Amino acid sequence: IAGITQAPTSQILAAGRRMTLRCTQDMRHNAMYWYRQDLGLGLRLIHYSNTAGTTGKGEVPDGYSVSRANTDDFPLTLASAVPSQTSVYFCASSALAGGGVTDTQYFGPGTRLTVL
Amino acid sequence: QKEVEQNSGPLSVPEGAIASLNCTYSDRGSQSFFWYRQYSGKSPELIMSIYSNGDKEDGRFTAQLNKASQYVSLLIRDSQPSDSATYLCAVKKEGSQGNLIFGKGTKLSVKP
Numbered sequence: 727i728a729g730i731t732q733a734p735t736s737q738i739l740a741a742g743r744r745m746t747l748r749c750t751q752d753m754r755h756n757a758m759y760w761y762r763q764d765l766g767l768g769l770r771l772i773h774y775s776n777t778a779g780t781t782g783k784g785e786v787p788d789g790y791s792v793s794r795a796n797t798d799d800f801p802l803t804l805a806s807a808v809p810s811q812t813s814v815y816f817c818a819s820s821a822l823a824g825g826g827v828t829d830t831q832y833f834g835p836g837t838r839l840t841v842l
Numbered sequence: 843q844k845e846v847e848q849n850s851g852p853l854s855v856p857e858g859a860i861a862s863l864n865c866t867y868s869d870r871g872s873q874s875f876f877w878y879r880q881y882s883g884k885s886p887e888l889i890m891s892i893y894s895n896g897d898k899e900d901g902r903f904t905a906q907l908n909k910a911s912q913y914v915s916l917l918i919r920d921s922q923p924s925d926s927a928t929y930l931c932a933v934k935k936e937g938s939q940g941n942l943i944f945g946k947g948t949k950l951s952v953k954p
């Protein structure tokens with residue numbers, strides 16, 4: 727069981743280009759999340775999905791979009807990348823839709839994105 | 843006031859000592875509390891969760907929760923150099939769709 731996989735591992739991207747970060751989980755978790763992690767700012771939620779077909783905005787959603795066509799996949803798209811989107815991006819998942827007291831998030835290995 | 847606050851460190855302890863990591867949170871409706879460990883260049887890894895006031899022990903790790911004072915702590919007994927990492931405190935607020943609020947993390951260094 728792989729858990730959560732993310733692709734690519736790292737990417738250098740020219741500003742203005744479109745980029746999709748991929749996230750796949752094989753745990754049949756209902757909820758999935760995208761975070762970005764920046765030095766001095768910690769982990770911040772970009773978008774989330776409580777179940778296939780639904781998505782929601784997190785703390786820093788501007789410039790990003792997501793879709794959740796099925797349970798396993800939760801891609802994050804940067805329509806027109808800007809240098810401020812340089813960050814490490816983590817995908818996470820949890821079992822329960824909408825969370826519960828004991829619901830726990832598990833993280834993928836991350837994608838390091840540099841926008842020049 | 844920030845929603846989840848941690849001392850950024852670095853916290854340096856000698857091998858074999860007890861490391862004490864602290865976290866305070868602002869929302870009294872918070873229900874669930876998590877400690878993640880993150881090695882440099884790696885993803886966060888869950889090490890402890892706690893939901894009720896008091897202590898919860900798991901091996902060398904003890905999480906302590908005091909909802910009245912709005913703090914949660916993590917004690918690491920018999921600290922090892924392999925415990926050197928950044929420790930992230932995360933809090934789940936009531937009615938937050940299950941979303942976590944993370945502190946910025948405390949960097950722990952265990953010296954041999």
